Amino acid sequence: MQWRSWYVVVAVCSVASVLLSADKRINQAPEVPSSPAKNRWECFADFLWWQGDVEGTEVVASGPLTLLSDSSGYNCDFDISAPTGTWEPGMRLGAGYQFEQYDAWKVEAFWTFIFTASDGVDLSTAGSNRRILPLGPNPLGPNAAQYHAQWWLRSNLADVQLGREFFPTTHLALKPHLGVRGGFFQFKLHHSALGQWSALNSSMQGPPTTMYNPTWDRNQFQYNGIGFRIGNDTAWHIANHWTIMGNIAGSLLYGKYNNRESFLGYTPNAENDGGPALIRATGVNTLSSWNVRTNVELYLGICWDRCWGKQKHIALSAGYELAAWFLLNNLYSLIDGNQIFFAWNGATELYFSDSYFTGIAANSNITYQGLTARVALDF
Secondary structure: OHHHHHHHHHHHHHHHHHHHHHHHHHOOOOOOOOOOOOOEEEEEEEEEEEEEEEOOOOOEEEEEEEEOOOOOOEEEOOEEEOOOEOEEEEEEEEEEEEEHHHOOEEEEEEEEEEEEEEOOEEEEOOOOOEEEEEOOOHHHOOEEEEEEEEEEEEEEEEEEEEEOOEEEEOOEEEEEEEEEEEEEEEEEEEEEEEEEEEEOOOOOOOOOEEEEEEEEEEEEEEEEEEEEEEEEEEEEEEEOOEEEEEEEEEEEEEEEEEEEEEEEEEEEOOOOOOOOOEEEEEEEEEEEEEEEEEEEEEEEEEEEEEEEOOOEEEEEEEEEEEEEEEEEEOOEOOOOOOOOEEEEEOOOEEEEEOOOOOOOEOOEEEEEEEEEEEEEEEO
């Protein structure tokens, strides 16, 4: 029994020594330049392949009409549609300077640009019993024979930050940083329709007449803000040349919104004045306001790095990045906050009630997410 115990002890010690030696061979500390006392420059370029998502852009309701079993009316089964963001390229360019004589503090400046768009929402009632109800200003028409909607989002971010690396363990590096950020956003939502109305003639006599007219609504905002950004970059060196990276950051901006909306549409003539059944309606609305906006950014990726010469170092990395901007979408609401009600006018006309333009800001989130690939050079 005593010999068996010794066998177990010897086996455990052997396995432990193998694991420790393997760890020593594999989990080596990352390569560093041979002359760390010299101040260093860094430059990097990121390729972004991101998708944008804008909440609060539900623009149209559509669906089929089915006759009730007792022929007393129609059942309306509607779906609300919103344009979906597509995948688009972007870029981030930056440079930094590390002061080795001052505890290796590093100053970095970088610029991020991304322009995303949505796919188009295209609907038509041709050859079907569908109904299309634009969820915008009434002048677009209570119904539509054709409908199209699309949005565009342009983002520019400029950052200057100060940070320093700390090493809690041999293979783990933490880099907290604090900086100043400027954000510049522009968002446009355009929707157009072949509006459909049923209106009485000028003498208010006889059955309603169905009329079609092209209509459109163009809604946009710009937000320019400045504030602070704080975060931490984590690097776990799992093997020689290889690192797992996890970053988190958040920012708070104070800035100004400039909203603008223009539209062209028609509204029924409710007066018995002998005029046209439809009155052309057009206008431009503008609004400015100051608001605080916040965001959170997350990144998870892997990096390969290599040194050559005395002062040169290159790193290649790729990973997933998420940037969520809270309440950034400040478009006027396209849907009233109350419940959506549908009602019939006789048996020939469907109209949409409570679809009026409320002038209430959407105050919904805008999110970017996708691939971030980086090439960085230290010298």
